[in-house]
Amino acid sequence: MRAAVLWKPGKPDAIRIGTVADPRPGPGEALVRVRATSVNRLDLWIRQGTYRVALPHILGADVVGELEQDSPSGRWRAGARVVVYPGIFCGRCPACRMGHESLCPTLGILGRERHGGYAEMVAVPETNIFPLPGSLPWAEGAAFPLTFLTAEHALNRAALRAGETVLIFGASGGVGCAAISRASRRGARVIAVTGSPQHVPTLRVLGAEEVLMRGSSDLPDRVHALTRGHGADVVVDPVGKAVWSSGVKALARGGRYALVGVTSGAEVEAELRPVYTRQLSLLGGFLGDLGEFEGLVEELARGRIAPTVAETRPLTEAMEAHGQLDRPHFGKIVLTP
Template sequence: MKAIVLEHRGPDGPRLADIPAPTRPEGGALVRMLAASVNRVDLYMRDSGAGITHTLPQVMGVDGVGEVLEAGPGSALRPGQRVILYPYEFCGRCRHCLAGDQPLCTRARIFGEHRDGTFAEVVAAPETALVPLAPDTDAAGAAALGVAYLTAWRMVFGKAPAGPGQVVLVQGAGGGVAHAVVELARMAGARVIATTTGAEKIAHFRSLGVEVIDYRAGDLPKAVQALTGGDGADLVIDNVGEKTWGASLRSLARGGHLVTCGATTGAHPSADIQRLFVRQLSVHGSTMGGMDEFRRLIRAFESGAIRPHIDSTFPLDQARAALDRLEHPARMGKIVLTIAAPTEGRP
């Protein structure tokens, strides 16, 4: 089968290769992949991979959508059934799994990080990581859910849930996770303020009814204060990291919450501890979401309540170009790799 294999670090590390198809594992299924999305972790694996237990060469890709090729005896899955992959292999036995918080599983293995991933024609996955989809579900849109939208779901509805009457500030809203946060926070009924730059991105968010601050135009906290009558934002979503951290803290209302899931510009900003305790601010780390959250996200998607914004699609053999696009400043929303056409007669 064909797959995108990371052979070594660097932009020329990923390559299209012919490798043996996997065999079905016990308690698992084989999935014929239709589409997969490109995520920041794919760039991290390509360029560093530091801190992640893995061995090269390795198939890249964390999430995706496919059709069941083969399932085990007694399985509830059937060949041809459309499924979405939950990005984690989880043990189901540790205290975190038993509490329904699979991202904290002490034995978790993530596709494309700790094991072969989804940029392949066929993927072997445990059945616990496969969730059925409606047969007419848009594969490209659903492929964007597994990492970006699930991460955004927990950030919006997790420890400091957004809702009507609240102000949510989203830093760098053009990114995949941040754009998903904008959509979900609006779905929750919150007032959303997005930071971005560039005429096209500003126009895009304004067309959605979102207030926009051009982060290159001046003092961001002052702009937030001006829009909120001096109060600030109840919830700030920041996956940019060091470059925006100080402005994010200063944009919070008293008693507000900052939620982070990334540090693309650096991981060691000033903690600003005095501001934290004087204003009683909270900082929450967030990564992915549990299976129950994933199922709720899928229901929201299939109902039409959310519609992932797809920046561009690339065929599997152009994965390098897709990764390059992910780094481009003009990119907005998700990038998807199309791997195979659905079975004849299905969308």
Template sequence: MKAVFITGHGGNEVVEIGERPRPARGPGEVLVRMRAATLNRVDLYMRDSGAGITHRLPQIMGLDGAGIVEEVDASETSLSPGQRVVVHPGIACGRCEFCQRGEGVLCTSIQYLGEHRDGTLAEYVCLPATNVFPMPESLDFAEAAALGVNHLTAWRMLFTKAQLKPWETVLIFGIGGGVSLAALQLAKLAGSRAIVTSRDDPKLQRALAMGADHAINGTTQDVAREVMALTGGRGVDVVIENVGQAVWSSALKSLVRGGRIVTCGATTGDQPPADLRRIFIRQLQLFGSTLGDLDEFRHLLALTGRAALRPVIDSRYPLGDVHAALDRLEAGSQFGKIAITIDEP
């Protein structure tokens, strides 16, 4: 089968487009014929170094994806050949203490597609039936694929970790990226007030058109000062951020007393000043978060169908143009998800 895979670590020179063995389906698994996937920052990380992530080379790239069921057990009741499906990229062991209490995303031996095992940038992927869900009928394959990482991550951050309420205000850093845009969409569906930041005015204008209540340019404006002006000196209830060191101080200073900050990334560095006095005096709450559980994905998919939620797709590239797609992701100029379309074999 045709696939995108890394043969080493470096730049796009280690990313090859070629033939790989078609996966063999085992009992309890589903063979999915992929039709679309989207790129995530971890794709660049795996290409660049993959440090700290156990993997073997060559490694097929790609975390999220959507496609059509090719093969499935005859006894499977919720999936059938020809069905349009979306995948959850985290395969948990089902046996550790965290899996046993329903927190599969904390599994001690979880394996992610495109990281620990072959991923979705291929004509076929094989994974447990528990990780395969019917697609919302309102979405195309690229839009459905986008739900599997960014929207699921934002869902857990907003509703499981921060427990955002409709009357609260949320500050979302780095609008234009996939998780940030997903957080904006979900926060507005929940009825909350949303303030967004970016260093790019056109991105801020697009976010306002999508429903953001206020927009702050992090280069020309002091984020914390603007937040205080917008909230009458109170601060926001929740901060959603995946930028890390560059915005950490502003994030903490923007919170109301007892406010919550949820982080899922550190693209500008992972060692910011802790500002411990602010944290304990103002009794701030800090949460780390990654991806989401199968049940959270189920709830997200149900909401998507009811609310006509559509992930924002920045651009679409055929599988053969993956190098150009990775370049766009690395440049950080995208607004929404960069999708990879996978032709029928």
């Protein structure tokens, strides 16, 4: 099959289009003919060598496609349209048995611990397969798994409720967009933060009631002013270093800070006093659980989730797509084999 293969860590040209052996599904695994995948920041980190993987390697955490053959259990027939839960978990440990797959000690990610979707075909555990609604375009399906799962899990970790205010950083990115639409659907009031003024109208359509510009020094004051001095009940942060300090200052008493990424850097100086005097909670969110994914797929089928696609490129342009991720764009960059 044709695939975009990472041969050694490096610049985007470390990925080469070539022909490799078709994947051979192991026990309990199904073979998916990939119709679309999408580019995640994770892919860039793996490509650059921040995450070490066995080489040569095929990236791609987000996979939608059709089953190439009947699944091992017979539950799925060849040709079924599917979307794949991107977490690779053991299914046997206490966390997995409790339905907290994202806490599995051996948790991996499709396209990191095993070959992913930058290819014509990929083998995945049958337990990871869910139905993709027939009406949904492949590209929108590929824009869905990692971003919506991460966002939903973060909102669940923070127990965001209707009527509360949530401050969402990185609003123009994949996780940010997903968090806005999911938070708004919960009945929360969304204040979004973006670095791109041209994205403000679209962020409002997604569900942001207020949109603030990243980097403004008075951002915490703006949040407190918009909430009559209360502050944000919840912060969702996929950005890390660049926004951490203002995010903490923007929190209400008893506020919850959900950290789901560190795209701007991972090391910060923390002022600890407000953490205890204002009774703040710091929550990490990584991926999400199988049950959360199942719930999201049902929402997708009901048309309550509209993944945002920035652009679709052929897989042969995987290198260009990686370059594009660092340029201004809105939503997910999708690749089609």
